[in-house]
Amino acid sequence: MDPSEVEFISEKESISIVPNFSLDKIYLIGGDVxxxxxxxxxxxxxxIAVNLKQRQKCRIIAPxxxxxxxxxxxxxxxxxxxxxxxxxxxxxxxxxxxxxxxAPDNIPKADEIRMLVKDIWDLRIAKLRSSIDIFxxxxxxxxxxxxxTLMELNTVRPFLTKALDHIQQLRNNVSxxxxxxxxxx
Amino acid sequence: xxxxxxxxxxxxxxxxxxRTEHRVLVLVAFEIDALCACKILQYLxxxxxxxxTIVPVTGKQDLERAFVEHSEGVQVCLLMKEDDxxxxxxxxxxxxxxxxxxxxxxxxxxxxxTGQKKRRFDEAALIKRMExxxxxxxxxxILFEYTEFSGYGLSSSLLLYDMAWKMSKDTNDLLWLAIIxxxxxxxxxxxERDKYMESIAELQPHVSRLNHRPDDEESSISIDCLKVxxxxxxxxxxxxxxxxxxxxxxxxxxxxxxxIWTMKGRKRLHEFLADMGLPLVQxxxxxxxxxxxxxxxxxxxxxxxxxxYSINEQDLFLPSFHAQYGYKNRYCxxxxxYASEAVLQDVEKEYSDSDNFLHTLDLLNRSKTExxxxxxxxxxxxxxxxxxxxxxxxxxNLVISAGPxxxxxxxxxxxxxxFFAKPINLARLARFTLEAxxxxxxxxxxxxxxFVLGAHHNSDMGTMLVIGIPPVLDKxxxxxxxxxFEQAAATxxxxxLHDFFDSHIIELKSEDRSKFxxxxxxLLQ
Numbered sequence: 001m002d003p004s005e006v007e008f009i010s011e012k013e014s015i016s017i018v019p020n021f022s023l024d025k026i027y028l029i030g031g032d033v034x035x036x037x038x039x040x041x042x043x044x045x046x047x048i049a050v051n052l053k054q055r056q057k058c059r060i061i062a063p064x065x066x067x068x069x070x071x072x073x074x075x076x077x078x079x080x081x082x083x084x085x086x087x088x089x090x091x092x093x094x095x096x097x098x099x100x101x102x103a104p105d106n107i108p109k110a111d112e113i114r115m116l117v118k119d120i121w122d123l124r125i126a127k128l129r130s131s132i133d134i135f136x137x138x139x140x141x142x143x144x145x146x147x148x149t150l151m152e153l154n155t156v157r158p159f160l161t162k163a164l165d166h167i168q169q170l171r172n173n174v175s176x177x178x179x180x181x182x183x184x185x
Numbered sequence: 186x187x188x189x190x191x192x193x194x195x196x197x198x199x200x201x202x203x204r205t206e207h208r209v210l211v212l213v214a215f216e217i218d219a220l221c222a223c224k225i226l227q228y229l230x231x232x233x234x235x236x237x238t239i240v241p242v243t244g245k246q247d248l249e250r251a252f253v254e255h256s257e258g259v260q261v262c263l264l265m266k267e268d269d270x271x272x273x274x275x276x277x278x279x280x281x282x283x284x285x286x287x288x289x290x291x292x293x294x295x296x297x298x299t300g301q302k303k304r305r306f307d308e309a310a311l312i313k314r315m316e317x318x319x320x321x322x323x324x325x326x327i328l329f330e331y332t333e334f335s336g337y338g339l340s341s342s343l344l345l346y347d348m349a350w351k352m353s354k355d356t357n358d359l360l361w362l363a364i365i366x367x368x369x370x371x372x373x374x375x376x377e378r379d380k381y382m383e384s385i386a387e388l389q390p391h392v393s394r395l396n397h398r399p400d401d402e403e404s405s406i407s408i409d410c411l412k413v414x415x416x417x418x419x420x421x422x423x424x425x426x427x428x429x430x431x432x433x434x435x436x437x438x439x440x441x442x443x444x445i446w447t448m449k450g451r452k453r454l455h456e457f458l459a460d461m462g463l464p465l466v467q468x469x470x471x472x473x474x475x476x477x478x479x480x481x482x483x484x485x486x487x488x489x490x491x492x493x494y495s496i497n498e499q500d501l502f503l504p505s506f507h508a509q510y511g512y513k514n515r516y517c518x519x520x521x522x523y524a525s526e527a528v529l530q531d532v533e534k535e536y537s538d539s540d541n542f543l544h545t546l547d548l549l550n551r552s553k554t555e556x557x558x559x560x561x562x563x564x565x566x567x568x569x570x571x572x573x574x575x576x577x578x579x580x581x582n583l584v585i586s587a588g589p590x591x592x593x594x595x596x597x598x599x600x601x602x603x604f605f606a607k608p609i610n611l612a613r614l615a616r617f618t619l620e621a622x623x624x625x626x627x628x629x630x631x632x633x634x635x636f637v638l639g640a641h642h643n644s645d646m647g648t649m650l651v652i653g654i655p656p657v658l659d660k661x662x663x664x665x666x667x668x669x670f671e672q673a674a675a676t677x678x679x680x681x682l683h684d685f686f687d688s689h690i691i692e693l694k695s696e697d698r699s700k701f702x703x704x705x706x707x708l709l710q
Contacts, residue, residue: 020353055232056354100407110407
């Protein structure tokens, strides 16, 4: 899957906004949204929130987990644990990216949050890389990873699948060659 | 700009709901103020999903052509251009309902029975005809007075920013664009300082409102957000992006004050810098690499020593704004103007006018920092060419007095001549040359003389650009050359093109140069 596809899927997540216009409930295929009243908070899908923000029609409220202390705790947890820990949101990377791109003025301490999320991401990707390394070297047939998010998965998927294919091919060639040798003897 | 006011009624109707089935045609002149206004409008249209088409126009012919080409299915047409709003004559003085024509037709009918009546008709008709003739003469007089002097009115970007604010769609970005538009008017001497100060005073509360940040830790804002701040800026051209020394040598006021083109002037400048305690080596390197202590004290030092070198504070300092976004990008309004004008008048053969227009729109979009940097480099090149040209004018005594005005021609053949084929650069050269000549000349009268500058425009067609600017001491900035050029061209049958929106710039066939100028001299005696 393309990272843009993953971002697209993540845009379905719900987020709080405060609109500055009024509109009745709208009935969309994906679900109902509204009614919009100026000054009253409500939850909408992320794609609506970003669109409204770009048109200056709302103010976005940062999700609960997008807070410096919570993210620092999470980063600490991730550093200490050998395995992956549960992320506050399955789409933490995409949501952070979208919000900090389109609504940095609505997110308090945006720069620190950006740094913390990037640190968490780096930690997890590093763990993923080392676990793949161990997996390939130890020659096991399957492995189980918990709490991996879709975006992280899709960063390794193309490489991992191709690499394993190559390894399989080389193994097949080796065993074929060995079979030939033994048949010739 | 009344065409813009019309649009506020039609597109954004009374109930503030935009009519999305309408399409708007926006014709934009090649000026930074117009471009800023265009960007503000573009943003507003995008917010409300209004269909629009933007067409850049260089002159009146372009305008007509673009209008005819694009006007299918367009409900509203906007022209982004500064214009003089004062002294617009009354509608009824200029346009007349055509009722009198019917009476004229009746007069031809021959009716013997109502012979008596016909004579009375004749009297009434005669009186009417006399009145019409008087009205026509009055109309001619009013139109002549209206077009006699050309000037500039309210900044269009400020007008549009106001509109955006009233619709509660104003943002810091739109405010910054309005600031750039207003500053451009002052930098290019389209408005007097008082009007500029009024506009600044109007913008100041918006700046405080949108950039107010409480100083506590809790609500610190991301460094990438735009921050606009008020400052009493030093009027040294792009000094933050150049070296202090270069900037002093390329700013109109300091160059003329110190007469940098002479050896004595240069020595005086060195003295000035030494007096202030700024080491020459530091001044000649990039401003950003100067020692922090010098950088911070530059403004105060200038203030302290301005009296000794008789520098006028009003000319050296300009109340203006600067914007900061990201760690590196700190630009004051004048920097942006020089950079964008340089890009707008790019002389590369591969870029057409509309390409330059689009590049400048990109530059005003502040997320494209590489465009801005490129623009600044281009501005440096163009400014150096300009100063060199002024120097050659003065060294070779090419500024000649023709009685009622001064004139000069840019010599063909120099490689920099291509820069002056563009109107904005030409205007800047004219002002700089006039200012410099007035500083150098011993004749007191030169400060009251207007200046006409000619420059090679198009070698294929053999044309040149001629621009006329008002004298140095004339603070009202009213330019009489529009009408004067027209009349001189008419009397000598010179082949001229009065295509530019600014009537004081025209295109003239180089062969008709001498007779045109003779006519101009006799006209302005």
